[in-house]
Structure formats: C-alpha cells, structure tokens
Amino acid sequence: MKSYRELLDRIKDKLHPEGVAMQSRLAIPEPDVIWVGNRTIVRNFGNIAEAIGRDPQKVLIFLARELATAASLDEDKRAIFIGRKDLQSFKVLLQRYVKDYVICPVCKSPDTKLERHKRVTFLICEACGAKSPVRD
Ligand SMILES: [Zn+2]
Missing domain, CATH: 3.30.70.3150 (Alpha-Beta Plaits)
Structure with missing residues (x-):
C-alpha cells in the first residue's frame, strides 16, 4: 500500500513529465x-x-x-x-x-537556449518548444 504522499507524487509526475513545475526557479550561486x-x-x-x-x-x-x-x-x-x-x-x-x-516565459522551465535568427534573438525552450523573442 503506497502512502498518500507517494501517490500524489506519481500523479504530479504524470501531470508534469518534465518536472517543469519544480524547476521554475534556478539556484543562482551567491x-x-x-x-x-x-x-x-x-x-x-x-x-x-x-x-x-x-x-x-x-x-x-x-x-x-x-x-x-x-x-x-x-x-x-x-x-x-x-x-x-x-x-x-x-x-x-x-x-x-x-x-x-x-527562464521560458511560457512554461517557466530553465531548460532553454538562445538562438539568433536574422536580427532577433529567441529563447528556445527545450521543455515545451516555445520560441520567444528576447531583448538584445
Ligand atoms: Zn517552455
């Protein structure tokens, strides 16, 4: 018999397979x-x-x-x-x-990279696939 806590964690894992909700903040070293x-x-x-x-x-x-x-x-x-x-x-x-x-503005994942296309820089999210233009 699994504990309620474990069940809840499993449900969360299903809802957020990438663990997206957990990673909305990055730990920046002091x-x-x-x-x-x-x-x-x-x-x-x-x-x-x-x-x-x-x-x-x-x-x-x-x-x-x-x-x-x-x-x-x-x-x-x-x-x-x-x-x-x-x-x-x-x-x-x-x-x-x-x-x-x-941080991806759509899903808040820090799993992103910057790519430059023509004269615009985009934040590409590897978790949700969003492509968001950013200020240079
Ligand atoms: Zn995203």
Missing part, C-alpha cells in the same frame, strides 16, 4: 565579490554562468551594460568590472538576466 582598488571582481563568475547555462562572455556583456561600465574576464573566468559595484546590484541583475534570458 556572487563572490571582492574590491581591489577601483575594480570589482566576481570570483565565482564562471560557476554562476555554468549554473544558469549561459556563455560567461554573454552574461558579462549584459552586466557591464546594465552597470554602465567596462568589464573583462580573466583566464580563471573571474569577472572584473571597472568601478566599485555592490553585491546587491549583481544579485538583482543576475536575477533579471535569468528571468529575461533563461
């Missing part, structure tokens, strides 16, 4: 930020990009633009920003990046 002189270094930037499944260079370009500064990646995939930027800014911007460029 940015590990240090300040050296007039620079801000995100030491775990490579891990963050990996966790959200995006090219570190693309995430870097987004952050640099939103922070209105110049940024570069070093050989250890640490991100170096010109100017002193606070931890909270990185957290807010990374959440916005994930919301706009990673």
